[in-house]
Structures are given as structure tokens and as C-alpha cells.
Amino acid sequence: MRIVVQKYGGSSVADTERIRNVAERIKRKAEAGYKVVVVVSAMGKTTDNLLSLAKSLSVSPNPREMDMLLSTGEQISIALLSIALEEIGMRAKSFNAFQLNIKTTDQHTKARIKDIDDDMILNTLKDHDVIIVAGFQGIDESHDLTTLGRGGSDTTAVALAAKLGCLCEIYSDVDGIYTCDPKIYPAAKKVMYVTYDDMLELASLGAKVLHSRAVEIAKKYDVKVYCASSFTDTEGTYVINKLPEWLEEPVVTGATIENGQTKITISDLPDDDETISKIFNKLSGMGINVDMISFFSDGKKTHLSFTIVEDHKDSIIKSLEEILGDDVLISNDGQYSKISIVGVGMRSSTGVAAKFFSLLSKSGVKPVLVTTSEIKISCLVKPEKSQEILRTMAKEFDL
């Protein structure tokens, strides 16, 4: 039995016309000899509409009830897609999380998949062409409904492909992975292959094609993922473990920009082991996602800068002041943009950082924060010239 997992995002099933289009695509795959396991998201704005209903009743609705509410969106999609498939002669059957026993942790609104029962899928595929699975949802040990957070349907799809040992195709309104945002740099190229590691750096930097948690699972279980558009038939991008040998490995795979970064600086911290961990424990306890982190210690005092995306800087600063006391200086100076270049090839290639800083310097821009990993360099710059810098990077690194 040749099985493939296909995932269709919310914009691909936004109305009944698009659902019919998706059904036709699935039919073509089935006619090519595959048993198709389809994961769908909620239709278009359904989730947002449900969220706003809940928010109009309570500023902090109970997460368990939010999951009860939000999981209906996917259940509507799977039923409608199944009806559309049967209408064109496919033997289709839809399943929600409870029926497939998609077990998750009990962290409502951000649960993680623990296991999926594939017996029901494999048995049903014996006399069906297509299985349609509600993405984004699961059940915990108390049989309460859970949801997996933003991008959760990607996670469901990759987890299913891992369990079934097959290819995972992710369809959205984007036709693959580009080296750079084509809206900013129109000459950006679409890549045919990208590694999990590059994709992880790209995904967390804002490339909206595939959620980073899904990439993590794909990497862990070595699931080959294909990202393409559900609106066209143009070739998409494969996300894989290693680039094919015939492909000359590019040093830099992509360049990205993320706006709306808030930089917080804490000066004159005592130079001990505890203070820094106290700060990050506090932030983590508040559910704040810290991105770039930079230290500087002169042997007596420590100076710390970090960036956050969340728009709660006032409450963050207040909380930090409470735990740190009056001796330290906490400041923030407006919004920044983060420019990054990513590429597994950077591991084995020298001079990338030198070229990066030389390009910044030529553009007359001084970065206020720089972080690097083995396969990524990021810098924080004033937003005014950020798009221009991105274009320069893309051009000079031949993206």
C-alpha cells in the first residue's frame, strides 16, 4: 500500500469552491496509485471568528473550553471535504482526534502530540481511497479535547507521516520556499531542496510555509516533506535531511527579515551566576519568548540585551524591576528589524561573517545586536534601511 500524507491549510479550503478544488487534487493523487491521508485546517477565518466570540465573553477564557470551541473548525472542514470527495466518486471517510486517538499532553491551546493510533487508518484504507483527519486537535488522558497551537495542522500531518513512514505534502497558498521574500527582493529564487536545519532557522524567522514544530518532528523521524501551493501545479520545495549529492551545496540558503523586534537592555547587573537565570526564569514563567540574547561582562558588572516579539514590554520591564531592585538600569529604545542569513553550508565555509559585516558597513548601518549560530547570522538594525539591506544581502549572496 503506497500511502502519502497531504495537508491543506485554511486558505486552501476557505470556501466550498476551494474544497472542491482540493478534492480534485486528492483524486488525481489517488488515481496515481496512492492511498491518501489528508489533514485539513479550519476553513479560512473560522478559527479567528471563534476566538473573537470567546473573547467577547471573557478576557481570559478557560483554555479547556477554548480547545472545545476551536477544535470544531477542523471538524467542519473534514466533513465537508469528505462529502466533496464522495461526490466525485472517491471512497472517503473523515476522523476527528477522538476517533483516531491522537494522544497529546494536557497543556490546553499548546498541547504536544504523544502518539497516534494508526490501526484505524490502516484498516480503513483497506476499503477506502482517502482518510481525512482533523488537524490541530488531540485528546489528553482525561479525554478532554486539546489543540496544538498555531501551525498545529502541520504538526498533525508530519506526525502522521512519521507514524505511517511516508512522504508528507504540505499545501498552502505559497508555492515553495524562497531564498528571500519575493515581495522585498523580486529576484529571489525558489529552492528545490532545503535541509531540516536550514528550514528550522528559516521557519522560526518567519517563513510561513511550514511551522517549525512540524520541521522538528520531520527531522526527528526523518520525514521527507514537500511544500507547494494548492492553487497551482508549479514545482514546490522538498525539506529533507541532506541535500542530494549532485546538488552543489550553497553556502547561504536564505535571507530573512523580521520586523517589530523590541530590544530590552539591562545594565549594571551583579556579576554572579544567579541573576541571569533569575531573569530568564521570570520571562519564561510569564510565557515570554526571548529571541536574540547578548551578554557583556567586564568582570565586575554584567550587561544584558535581548529581543522579544511580544508587545508587553511595559509589564515585562515592571516585572524585571520587581525582581532586580533599583540598582540596575532597564531600558528599551523602540522597534528594530532583524536581518538573518541562513545556510548549512556556512559550517564548512569561511568568510561568510566577514562578508556579512562588510555589506552592513557598506550600507552605512551599524547593528545594535548580533547573534550567530553554526548556520545563521542575525543582526538587529533600525527598521528604516532594513529592506534595502536585505536586498543587498540577497544579491551579494546570490539568493
Place this chain on the structure above:
Amino acid sequence: MRIVVQKYGGSSVADTERIRNVAERIKRKAEAGYKVVVVVSAMGKTTDNLLSLAKSLSVSPNPREMDMLLSTGEQISIALLSIALEEIGMRAKSFNAFQLNIKTTDQHTKARIKDIDDDMILNTLKDHDVIIVAGFQGIDESHDLTTLGRGGSDTTAVALAAKLGCLCEIYSDVDGIYTCDPKIYPAAKKVMYVTYDDMLELASLGAKVLHSRAVEIAKKYDVKVYCASSFTDTEGTYVINKLPEWLEEPVVTGATIENGQTKITISDLPDDDETISKIFNKLSGMGINVDMISFFSDGKKTHLSFTIVEDHKDSIIKSLEEILGDDVLISNDGQYSKISIVGVGMRSSTGVAAKFFSLLSKSGVKPVLVTTSEIKISCLVKPEKSQEILRTMAKEFDL
């Protein structure tokens, strides 16, 4: 633990403002010392909207997938009501059919409840004020979702009250049961008590307060049902087994009208045992609900008339012609209205039929079909004078 079941219909939870209103009503009940088990329908037009989405994809969508689709409506309501209740300080928790193990038959879109697991409810009530249950839905033995058909939430509520041995309050946009439609006969009285038997006759005649299947369950398990409006605090109507002894039993409890009746007449049928059963088996196989039935046999030939509500008279006549052959004459002569008077008191009282026909005669109306039961007389009349006749009946029988 004093428990009460409350059911709120779709118009009572049509928007978040009304959901808040329902939450306040539930809170008042809880503050009066009750643990409240609430059953809710889908919000306003949700079910109709989902139906039209499905119909736009297929003229005959798979019933299993329809149940997967339609059951989402109630799941949205329970989550939102739970959020609204917690917002005003109530300890509330919502459950869908799977979580409460509401077992049904596997007839999709018209399943019947077999059992409900009340352990989860009773355990949860120990540390909660309110349990909110998704009405209308269940699960069958294969763990497929089922729905109970129109009026299904009433059925869920009464079944829960039967299981929990408590009162069942049904809230809708109608404030109780009237002797006659107040829109046609403004002097109609609201009754404080009505028996299950009268209610069964009234419900199937179109009184939209309580679904007849729910009344059947209430009668079987002797569940006291209270019907009232969720929009006012006026006293409603109790549906019970026997009228209280202090209440003088009225002979006639109500008068109703049903428009849109199609009468089909089959003349010159052979006078044997088989033909009639062949006809009704055929109609039943087509899912046609036959209402009034009248025979006349002259010893050689049988003449049969019956009424149907469904608008498929052409296909019905064609099917009957196929099984009966050319010797019989099948005819229908347009739309009629059905006028009925109902009352358990008719059992022990004489002269009701005489008065009924005398009133018809005084109105100058000749009924084309008459059927009677122990507690009901119905006649089929031309629609032109039907409302006038209803008013005469209501006035003369003191309704």
C-alpha cells in the same frame, strides 16, 4: 444533591448577548441551591448554515459525514456557555457526546439514544456548579458521531433527566403551552399543566414547544417537564403524567391547525388483505410519513384516502401506480388544512364529537376526511375557512 436539567434552544443562545443572559438564568438556579445540568442547541442558524454548505457540495451528502459536520454546532455552544458562566464566577464544565458516552443507535441523522453514562456528570458535579452537555449528538458502537434529528436537544435533555431522576426544564422563545395558537385565536389560554398524552397529540400537530420524541421518553420514564421562555420570567407549563387532583380536568385541552396537507385518494382497490399493506410498506420504504388514514369498503372494492405533509406527491403517485397497476384510480385534489381538538378528558366525556361536527356544520364546512382517537378528533377541510373554524372551536370549547 438537588439536580435539575435545563435545556436552552437555538434562539436562546443565538448570540453572545443571549448566551450571557442564559448564563445569568443558570446562575440564579444554582444560587437557589441546585446543581444544574444544562443542554444547549446550536446557536441560531448554525445548523442551517452547515446544512447549506453540505448541500452546495452534494445533493445527497453521506449521513455519517453530515453528523460529523452538524455536531460541531452544539460543541460551539457548550464551550461558549461554559466560558460565559465562568466569567460570572460559576464553576462550569462542558462535555460533548463522546466524553459523556451518549450511546445511540447507528442511524445517522436520526439516531436514538440507548444510554448515557451519568458517572462523569455526578463526579464532576461534586466540585462544579454547572455541567453543560452538547444536545442533539451521540456516538454509536463504532465511535462514529450521530445526531438525533430535529428536536434532538429536547430528547437529550429529557433522557438526562430520566437518568438523573430529576425535573427537566425546557426553555425556548415560547412561554408555555397554549390551548390554541394565540396568533389565530388571541383569547387562547396558557395551561399550567398538560398530560403527556395530550402533549403527544399536540406536539405532533405542530405545537413547537417540545419535540414529541422527548415527550415519549418523558412519559416512559415519568419525567416531569417544565416548558417556559428564556426571555421572560412568566410562569410556563408543566408536562406531567396526570393532572393534579385539585384541577378540574378540562374535556378539551387544545385545538390546533396544520396547513399544507396533501390528500391522496386511491379508488377501486381489490378487497383483499395484501393490497393495503403493500401500499403502506411502499410508502414507509420511501420514508413518507402518512398521517390521517381513512378506509371505505363496499365488500367488493376498497377506497382509501390518506394525507401526507411531504411535497413529493408526484413521485409518490408514480410509485404507487407502479405497484398497483392500471386498474386503480389514484388522485389528489390540492392542499387542505387539518383542524384537531385534543383532550384526555374526552375519554370520560360524551358529546364532544357531536359538538365538533355541529360546529363544522354551522360554519358551513364539510370535512373531506375525519379521523379520531380516544383523545383527539381531526378533520381535513379546505384552507379558506380553516382559521375561522379554529377560532369557533377554541371559543365554543372554552380554550
